[in-house]
Amino acid sequence: MTATFKKSVTITSVDKLSIDIYSMWIQDKEIVSAAKPGQFLSLYCKSGDRLLPRPISICEIDKKNHALRLVYRIAGKGTEEISHYTVSDRIEVMGPLGNGFTLEGKKAILVGGGIGIPPMLELAKQLSCEKTVVLGYRDVTFLDSEFIPYGQVYISTEDGSVGTKGNVIDAIKENKLEADIIFACGPTPMLRGVKAYANEHGIKAQLSMEERMACGIGACLACVCKSKDTDHHSNVKNKRICKDGPVFYADEIEI
Amino acid sequence: MNTKVNIAGVEWKNPITTASGTFGSGMEYSEFVDLSKLGAVTTKGVAAIPWAGNPTPRIAETSSGMLNAIGLQNPGVDVFLDRDLPFLKQFDTNIIVNVVGKTTEDYCKVVECLADSDVDMLEINISCPNVKEGGIAFGQSCTSVEAITKEIKKYAKQPIIMKLSPNVTDITEMARAAEAGGADALSLINTITGMKIDVHKRAFVLANKTGGLSGPAVKPVAVRMVYQVANAVNIPIIGMGGIMTGEDALEFLMAGATAVAVGTANFINPMATMDILKGIEDYMMKYRMEDIHELIGCVK
Numbered sequence: 233m234t235a236t237f238k239k240s241v242t243i244t245s246v247d248k249l250s251i252d253i254y255s256m257w258i259q260d261k262e263i264v265s266a267a268k269p270g271q272f273l274s275l276y277c278k279s280g281d282r283l284l285p286r287p288i289s290i291c292e293i294d295k296k297n298h299a300l301r302l303v304y305r306i307a308g309k310g311t312e313e314i315s316h317y318t319v320s321d322r323i324e325v326m327g328p329l330g331n332g333f334t335l336e337g338k339k340a341i342l343v344g345g346g347i348g349i350p351p352m353l354e355l356a357k358q359l360s361c362e363k364t365v366v367l368g369y370r371d372v373t374f375l376d377s378e379f380i381p382y383g384q385v386y387i388s389t390e391d392g393s394v395g396t397k398g399n400v401i402d403a404i405k406e407n408k409l410e411a412d413i414i415f416a417c418g419p420t421p422m423l424r425g426v427k428a429y430a431n432e433h434g435i436k437a438q439l440s441m442e443e444r445m446a447c448g449i450g451a452c453l454a455c456v457c458k459s460k461d462t463d464h465h466s467n468v469k470n471k472r473i474c475k476d477g478p479v480f481y482a483d484e485i486e487i
Numbered sequence: 488m489n490t491k492v493n494i495a496g497v498e499w500k501n502p503i504t505t506a507s508g509t510f511g512s513g514m515e516y517s518e519f520v521d522l523s524k525l526g527a528v529t530t531k532g533v534a535a536i537p538w539a540g541n542p543t544p545r546i547a548e549t550s551s552g553m554l555n556a557i558g559l560q561n562p563g564v565d566v567f568l569d570r571d572l573p574f575l576k577q578f579d580t581n582i583i584v585n586v587v588g589k590t591t592e593d594y595c596k597v598v599e600c601l602a603d604s605d606v607d608m609l610e611i612n613i614s615c616p617n618v619k620e621g622g623i624a625f626g627q628s629c630t631s632v633e634a635i636t637k638e639i640k641k642y643a644k645q646p647i648i649m650k651l652s653p654n655v656t657d658i659t660e661m662a663r664a665a666e667a668g669g670a671d672a673l674s675l676i677n678t679i680t681g682m683k684i685d686v687h688k689r690a691f692v693l694a695n696k697t698g699g700l701s702g703p704a705v706k707p708v709a710v711r712m713v714y715q716v717a718n719a720v721n722i723p724i725i726g727m728g729g730i731m732t733g734e735d736a737l738e739f740l741m742a743g744a745t746a747v748a749v750g751t752a753n754f755i756n757p758m759a760t761m762d763i764l765k766g767i768e769d770y771m772m773k774y775r776m777e778d779i780h781e782l783i784g785c786v787k
């Protein structure tokens with residue numbers, strides 16, 4: 233079993249990447265040495281009004297400096313509170329949580345949609361095979377330039393202001409990208425599209441899923457998704473995204 | 488210092504257990520808490536057959552609380568006996584199984600399956616607001632509370648804790664009905680039925696529309712109900728509802744609970760049960776108390 237830690241950690245850097253998009257590095261030896269791409273941390277607010285953890289994906293891992301990067305969008309009151317934290321502030325976190333991506337394949341496409349893009353960065357760094365990166369945005373891009381060292385980067389925007397006009401699947405088709413595996417994180421409609429595309433082309437896909445969470449460790453059954461087969465733990469067709477996921481093979485789950 | 492309590496003939500090393508549904512069968516939290524340090528572990532609701540639960544979203548955050556409509560997803564009593572019970576037996580703690588059903592026969596079936604097992608107590612959830620058939624209905628009328636308690640007592644070999652719903656006009660009537668039916672102890676409160684609307688989406692936040700409110704937001708209601716019930720019956724009470732700290736737990740003990748359960752707090756702090764126990768011990772030390780019984784029901 234992998235180790236999970238619940239503790240207060242120090243914020244070592246804070247940046248604003250775009251409107252409502254923030255980047256933050258935290259430092260902690262134990263959490264960082266256990267962390268893998270595709271895993272996430274639960275962040276806890278200081279306000280006692282907001283009890284539940286905010287799950288945020290690991291964007292980058294710097295083992296040498298025991299540091300870990302989180303990139304998040306202000307989506308509500310909790311992330312708004314966190315966006316006001318500054319360097320040397322402390323934040324309560326739990327992690328690393330979840331299974332993370334399985335590093336595999338000969339030729340991969342990494343697909344990130346919107347706020348599903350951050351976890352693809354550490355994956356791009358650690359995945360040694362040949363790879364291309366496809367990033368989907370509504371309009372304004374972020375983090376895209378940071379993927380350049382790891383592979384060819386293709387962009388889609390809904391308004392067509394950058395790259396392909398449309399979604400990530402449109403960009404894959406337009407650029408005739410080929411692969412034997414797709415890794416994807418993003419909104420459910422995008423994941424559904426990736427699953428359908430992978431199915432059509434007979435290739436594997438690892439999808440990172442999202443759901444509201446309370447415990448973050450598999451105990452409360454808040455965060456389930458539908459699975460194709462009866463799950464060994466639940467004995468019904470439900471898998472826990474926080475514990476059995478967030479990354480699943482596309483053919484394991486119903487979306 | 489004595490923190491031992493006795494609930495219906497079962498000795499607990501301290502008055503702390505976990506609130507059903509917030510702690511699974513202890514497996515996940517055992518990475519953070521030595522389960523042998525708990526007075527008891529109370530499991531997630533267990534039914535006669537596997538239940539898939541409700542669609543998602545199953546939870547929503549509210550001011551100082553949360554709504555849940557998990558819908559009692561559980562793997563069924565067979566998996567519980569084969570997998571979860573052997574796991575729990577490794578620890579030196581009492582095992583309380585929370586029992587759910589849709590009909591009286593369902594409840595009795597689970598109770599019967601557990602009768603000869605190594606389970607120490609049974610908590611009967613007649614109060615979950617998140618399942619449509621049965622569930623809450625049993626807990627909302629005195630006649631059905633008394634009837635189901637009586638029926639379950641016929642099959643049970645362990646002491647029976649009836650878990651009461653706060654979604655009633657007068658909880659003392661339900662408490663008396665359970666006592667009349669032969670309940671060995673009571674636990675309260677289960678969650679308070681609530682609702683949250685997303686004004687931007689103009690839709691319910693929970694797929695189930697309604698959910699059960701828990702966490703600090705419900706604590707004053709829970710303390711009041713424990714106090715009222717303690718004055719209405721002569722069986723021990725396990726108090727719960729929004730306990731986050733040792734002081735919160737002390738409120739329940741002083742109101743008349745013999746033990747307390749920690750629920751939502753586990754989500755915020757996986758070590759909450761241990762911190763709460765330490766809070767109680769520190770309090771006893773500070774006020775030079777020898778025995779926890781000096782605190783139980785001390786506020787009249």
Ligand SMILES: Cc1cc2nc3c(=O)[nH]c(=O)nc-3n(C[C@H](O)[C@H](O)[C@H](O)COP(=O)(O)OP(=O)(O)OC[C@H]3O[C@@H](n4cnc5c(N)ncnc54)[C@H](O)[C@@H]3O)c2cc1C
Nearest residue numbers: 284286287288289303304305307308309310311442443444
């Ligand atoms: C595994 C996982 C990884 C994630 N990674 C990232 C990331 O790297 N960057 C990022 O910006 N966002 C990420 N999210 C989404 C992020 O968790 C939510 O945007 C955030 O919780 C919103 O909190 P809030 O207080 O600002 O919003 P509020 O709406 O005030 O939150 C209220 C409650 O709902 C929950 N909630 C709201 N939206 C979501 C959501 N989309 N998913 C899960 N819970 C939600 C909150 O955690 C909180 O408990 C991830 C979600 C999951 C499940």
Ligand SMILES: Cc1cc2nc3c(=O)[nH]c(=O)nc-3n(C[C@H](O)[C@H](O)[C@H](O)COP(=O)(O)O)c2cc1C
Nearest residue numbers: 506507508532555612676677701702728729750751
């Ligand atoms: C996610 C969740 C799941 C729950 N599941 C159950 C359950 O299966 N059976 C039950 O009797 N109560 C269940 N409850 C109610 C709790 O056991 C407890 O009565 C209630 O939450 C109040 O305590 P708290 O405020 O400390 O959480 C659940 C509560 C939560 C938050």
Ligand code: FES
Nearest residue numbers: 446448450453474
């Ligand atoms: S958040 Fe509790 S099981 Fe996933």
